Amino acid sequence: MAKVSIIVISHSKELADGIVDLVSQTKQEDVAIAAAGGTEEGEIGTSVDRITGAVESVTTEEGVLLLFDIGSALMNAEMALEMLPELEGRITIADAPLVEGAYIAAVEAGMGKTLEEVKKAAESAKEWKKIED
Amino acid sequence: MELSAAVMKQWALRINEKMQEHKDKLSELDQAIGDGDHGHNMARGFQEAANKVNDSSYDDIGTMYKDIASTLISKVGGASGPLYGTAFLKAANAWKGRDVLDSEAFTEGIEAAVGGIETRGKASFGDKTMLDVWIPVRDEMKERGVDTEQANKTAAKEAEATIDRVAKKGRASYLGERSKGHMDPGAFSSQLVFEALAEVYKEGAS
Numbered sequence: 414m415a416k417v418s419i420i421v422i423s424h425s426k427e428l429a430d431g432i433v434d435l436v437s438q439t440k441q442e443d444v445a446i447a448a449a450g451g452t453e454e455g456e457i458g459t460s461v462d463r464i465t466g467a468v469e470s471v472t473t474e475e476g477v478l479l480l481f482d483i484g485s486a487l488m489n490a491e492m493a494l495e496m497l498p499e500l501e502g503r504i505t506i507a508d509a510p511l512v513e514g515a516y517i518a519a520v521e522a523g524m525g526k527t528l529e530e531v532k533k534a535a536e537s538a539k540e541w542k543k544i545e546d
Numbered sequence: 547m548e549l550s551a552a553v554m555k556q557w558a559l560r561i562n563e564k565m566q567e568h569k570d571k572l573s574e575l576d577q578a579i580g581d582g583d584h585g586h587n588m589a590r591g592f593q594e595a596a597n598k599v600n601d602s603s604y605d606d607i608g609t610m611y612k613d614i615a616s617t618l619i620s621k622v623g624g625a626s627g628p629l630y631g632t633a634f635l636k637a638a639n640a641w642k643g644r645d646v647l648d649s650e651a652f653t654e655g656i657e658a659a660v661g662g663i664e665t666r667g668k669a670s671f672g673d674k675t676m677l678d679v680w681i682p683v684r685d686e687m688k689e690r691g692v693d694t695e696q697a698n699k700t701a702a703k704e705a706e707a708t709i710d711r712v713a714k715k716g717r718a719s720y721l722g723e724r725s726k727g728h729m730d731p732g733a734f735s736s737q738l739v740f741e742a743l744a745e746v747y748k749e750g751a752s
Contacts (some may be wrong), residue, residue: 458583458623484717485625488666492619492628 441523
């Protein structure tokens with residue numbers, strides 16, 4: 414069965430690629446994770462073309478979850494959604510910390526959860542305490 | 547008041563010239579309260595847009611501005627790509643099929659552009675963003691019709707007014723009170739957009 418795919422969007426190519434490497438360590442079977450980092454010119458920034466390209470490279474029946482780092486990455490993620498109207502209902506953006514969110518999303522997607530469930534799980538990373546009291 | 551396709555083409559080319567000319571100032575303003583890439587991004591994006599317009603021929607103003615918008619969306623990194631790209635894309639929709647714009651038609655495009663910037667950036671007037679310039683310009687056009695010289699004056703005045711404001715959106719908002727004392731770079735680039743409009747209208751009309 415198809416599983417939810419994940420897109421890691423960052424202003425930095427290295428950061429996006431690195432997170433994909435890190436998250437891929439969890440070896441979730443059949444979960445595709447793609448990076449959309451930096452601009453077309455390889456500079457710091459985000460590119461709607463890189464995001465749509467990444468989405469198209471991993472899209473599945475179960476859907477695609479987009480995670481982003483800061484600021485204008487969200488605007489470009491939203492534009493990417495508008496440019497892919499055929500994926501409506503199968504693509505969404507998570508309001509989540511990028512590293513932890515991508516990690517949880519990969520694990521949840523690997524468990525065969527739905528797009529909405531994977532998104533919620535990724536967003537729950539905001540409430541995580543990284544250091545116990 | 548009428549803006550022909552030729553004048554509208556000149557507008558896009560003049561915006562590019564302004565961005566090249568003020569590239570360093572735009573980046574300096576952005577370094578003060580943002581990430582410092584506004585001049586670089588605007589100069590590159592509008593250069594690509596100008597190249598595109600120069601290399602193509604268009605039957606209508608809508609198609610020309612759609613091309614400009616797509617180029618900005620693809621080529622400008624940072625927030626200004628999606629924001630300016632969306633603005634011109636919405637305006638292009640309003641100008642579809644027209645080879646000349648009267649005051650009403652031009653205003654419809656500006657209204658649509660402002661709506662696009664608001665939706666994309668989720669900002670309001672007073673947040674110390676490009677909208678601090680675009681909203682008053684739009685309001686004046688809706689009220690009194692298009693007067694490009696007046697729009698230029700209003701844009702300059704409103705860009706100046708962002709200096710005393712605290713940023714509520716974007717990277718600058720992390721600075722809180724410290725964002726005061728600097729003009730918003732997006733407000734300045736927007737001022738240049740309307741300065742370019744006033745110039746090409748005046749030249750086209752004479």
